[in-house]
Amino acid sequence: MDKGILVVISGFSGAGKGTVIKKLLSESDEYCLSVSMTTRNPRPGEVDGKDYFFVTREKFEQTIAEGGLIEHAQFVGNYYGTPRAYVEQKINEGKNVILEIEIQGAMNIKKLYPESVLLFITPPTGEELERRLKGRGTETEDVIAGRLSRASEESEGIGEYDYIVVNDDLDKCVTDVMETIRSAKRKPERQMDFIEELRKGLEIYHR
Amino acid sequence: MDKGILVVISGFSGAGKGTVIKKLLSESDEYCLSVSMTTRNPRPGEVDGKDYFFVTREKFEQTIAEGGLIEHAQFVGNYYGTPRAYVEQKINEGKNVILEIEIQGAMNIKKLYPESVLLFITPPTGEELERRLKGRGTETEDVIAGRLSRASEESEGIGEYDYIVVNDDLDKCVTDVMETIRSAKRKPERQMDFIEELRKGLEIYHR
Numbered sequence: 296m297d298k299g300i301l302v303v304i305s306g307f308s309g310a311g312k313g314t315v316i317k318k319l320l321s322e323s324d325e326y327c328l329s330v331s332m333t334t335r336n337p338r339p340g341e342v343d344g345k346d347y348f349f350v351t352r353e354k355f356e357q358t359i360a361e362g363g364l365i366e367h368a369q370f371v372g373n374y375y376g377t378p379r380a381y382v383e384q385k386i387n388e389g390k391n392v393i394l395e396i397e398i399q400g401a402m403n404i405k406k407l408y409p410e411s412v413l414l415f416i417t418p419p420t421g422e423e424l425e426r427r428l429k430g431r432g433t434e435t436e437d438v439i440a441g442r443l444s445r446a447s448e449e450s451e452g453i454g455e456y457d458y459i460v461v462n463d464d465l466d467k468c469v470t471d472v473m474e475t476i477r478s479a480k481r482k483p484e485r486q487m488d489f490i491e492e493l494r495k496g497l498e499i500y501h502r
Numbered sequence: 503m504d505k506g507i508l509v510v511i512s513g514f515s516g517a518g519k520g521t522v523i524k525k526l527l528s529e530s531d532e533y534c535l536s537v538s539m540t541t542r543n544p545r546p547g548e549v550d551g552k553d554y555f556f557v558t559r560e561k562f563e564q565t566i567a568e569g570g571l572i573e574h575a576q577f578v579g580n581y582y583g584t585p586r587a588y589v590e591q592k593i594n595e596g597k598n599v600i601l602e603i604e605i606q607g608a609m610n611i612k613k614l615y616p617e618s619v620l621l622f623i624t625p626p627t628g629e630e631l632e633r634r635l636k637g638r639g640t641e642t643e644d645v646i647a648g649r650l651s652r653a654s655e656e657s658e659g660i661g662e663y664d665y666i667v668v669n670d671d672l673d674k675c676v677t678d679v680m681e682t683i684r685s686a687k688r689k690p691e692r693q694m695d696f697i698e699e700l701r702k703g704l705e706i707y708h709r
Contacts, residue, residue, distance in 0.1 A: 421703030443707035450701045458688040459697070471688070478685035481665040481678070490666070494657045496628030500650035 297485070299390040300476055301382060301408050302326070303401045306416035307446040309428040311462045315416060316393055318469045327385055329394045332358065335373040348378060365407060366400050391476055398452045405455075412479050414472060415456040419463045421446070504692070506532070506597040507683055508589060508615050510608045513623035514653040516635040518669045522623060523600055525676045534592050536601045539565065542580035555585060572614060573607050598683055605659045612662075619686050621679060622663040626670045628653070 306312040319326055332348040334355050343349050350358070355374045358364055367376030377394060385392045394404065401413050418424045424446060428439045453459060458475050462468040483490060513519040526533055539555040541562050550556050557565070562581045565571055574583030584601060592599045601611065608620050625631045631653060635646045660666060665682050669675040690697060 417700060421700060421707065424704070425707070440707065440709065443704070444709045447701075447704040447708040450697070450704050453697055453700075454690045456690060458685065459690055459693050460688060461696075471684075474681040475685045475688060477678075478665065478682045481667060481682060483661045483663060483666055486666050489668075490657070490660055493624060493628060493660075494654075497631070497650070497654040497657050500628065500632070500647065501654040502647065502651045 296389045297480065297488075299325070299386040299388070299392060300479060300485075301386060301404070301411035302391050302393045302472075302476060303404050303411055303413045304393055304395050304416060304472075305398055305401050305413070305456070306462075307418070307424055307449060308442045309424050309431075309446075310416050310418055311427070311465065311468070312395060312416050314465060315462060315468050315472065316395060318465060319393070319472060322469065323473060325389075325391055326393055327390045329377055329382055329385075329392050332364065332367075332376045332378050333373060335375075348381075365394075366396070366403055368400075398449055398455075402452075402455060410484070412458070412476060413456045414475065415453050415459050416462050416468065416472075417453070417459060419461050423463075503596045504687065504695075506593040506595070506599060507686060507692075508593060508601065508611070508618035509533075509598050509679075509683060510601045510603060510611050510618055510620045511623060511679075512603060512605055512608050512620070512663070513669070514625070514631055514656060515649045516631050516638075516653075517623050517625055518634070518672065518675070519602060519623050521672060522669060522675050522679065523602060525672060526600070526679060529676065530680060532596075532598055534597045534599055536584055536589055536592075536599050539571065539574075539583045539585050540580060542582075555588075572601075573603070573610055575607075605656055605662075609659075609662060617691070619665070619683060620663045621682065622660050622666050623669050623675065623679075624660070624666060626668050630670075 304312055304316060316328065320328060330344065330348060332350055332355060334350060334352045337343065337347070337349050341347065352374065355376065358378070359367060363379055364376035365379050365382060367374060382392050396404065404411055405413055418427060425443055428434070428442055460468060460471050460475065479485070511519055511523060523535065527535060537551065537555060539557055539562060541557060541559045544550065544554070544556050548554065559581070562583070565583070565585070566574060570586055571583035572586050572589060574581060589599050603611065611618055612620055625634060632650055635641070635649055667675060667678050667682065686692070
């Protein structure tokens, strides 16, 4: 079976990444979401192994020491990280594993996994980003201004991604992500087994 | 308008390249075929500027001297070549220009146009290639054996292509080619204008 791809998805806050990922997961069983490890307590309804791997601080630090996390960070006194074993197992099972992560983390992933595919999801324009952030109606003007300012900074790093996917229409964006990942699988470096088989099958004709 | 892509298509003799290209052209007006220049005489029904640019030997050699051909070769005493001006004009008009060419020529194109996209079209197996070549019923056993032997040699170069597209089902193969080219357009190096616009649009929010 072909190995899956580690799909890193980034995008400005308000770009609609979460919605795109949710729809992608519901439409195709070729994708799964990376499950993070954390030391924070489960909230009501959260399931261990599905929402997060909930572990003790001791276990988390042991996992770091063993090189068991692809990346990790601390946030409000708790650890969050991406378990290597889970990601690698799913990829070996042929699943494309989605990792939603910000730019700096994405660049670190690319160094560790050069065969990963980095997607940056963006609204068509800055104005549209502002419109979406305001449309949520859940954040103060100041928080929105902060997100837009951050987007301006983040836009400097877009060129480092493998692909830019515009999220104008949700369905089209999900289709675009899927076809981009299917295309990435057609690169020869991901088709080594197929090429080897093809060569072997043609060898008998050589004269 | 976004520039088109120079799409180089290669594949074993018998892989079905010609059929794939014909269907691609009939299904999408985003593609056009590169028209070759030749010194051979037009056959009945062939149209100058559509099937070929028919020119004199003198004109052909002048075009070579002026650097007006991307590549050229001699075959049975006649020149054949790919006019640079035609290809560049169509790409600037936003068309994806298809160039059907063998492996060595494809590698030369990649050196001259690093932004071209090289597709290798192959049947799923060597056996299937043999079946297709025999199924044509137009060639002697010896010619078929020669083509299969050549395919075995050519299979060594497949890894140099950007993408490998398996032609098992014609419709799927055409779809795969189209989505591969659409994906290639999502690379940041082809989205410089979009990125520039997006950055400018976000700059006003920076604080």
